[in-house]
Amino acid sequence: EWPIDQSAVIDRNIIRIAVWEFAISERTPLRVAINECVDLAKIFGSESSQRFVNGVLGSLAAHQEELKASL
Numbered sequence: 001e002w003p004i005d006q007s008a009v010i011d012r013n014i015i016r017i018a019v020w021e022f023a024i025s026e027r028t029p030l031r032v033a034i035n036e037c038v039d040l041a042k043i044f045g046s047e048s049s050q051r052f053v054n055g056v057l058g059s060l061a062a063h064q065e066e067l068k069a070s071l
Helices: 009-025 030-044 049-062 064-070
Strands: none
Touching (some): 009 030, 009 049, 009 064, 049 064
């Protein structure tokens, strides 16, 4: 529900990487893509980035088939 344009640029780009990995490329398993991107958020993001990225990707994972269909 958080407007994506109000999130930090690094967080948005990390989320984009994960979405590409599990929705477009389909080479990376969903859980692996999420874990890798949460790790990136820990390293490059702010204190709250890890939780934000994990929450957004968890929500997107619940709608993975819809996301693939729309892309």
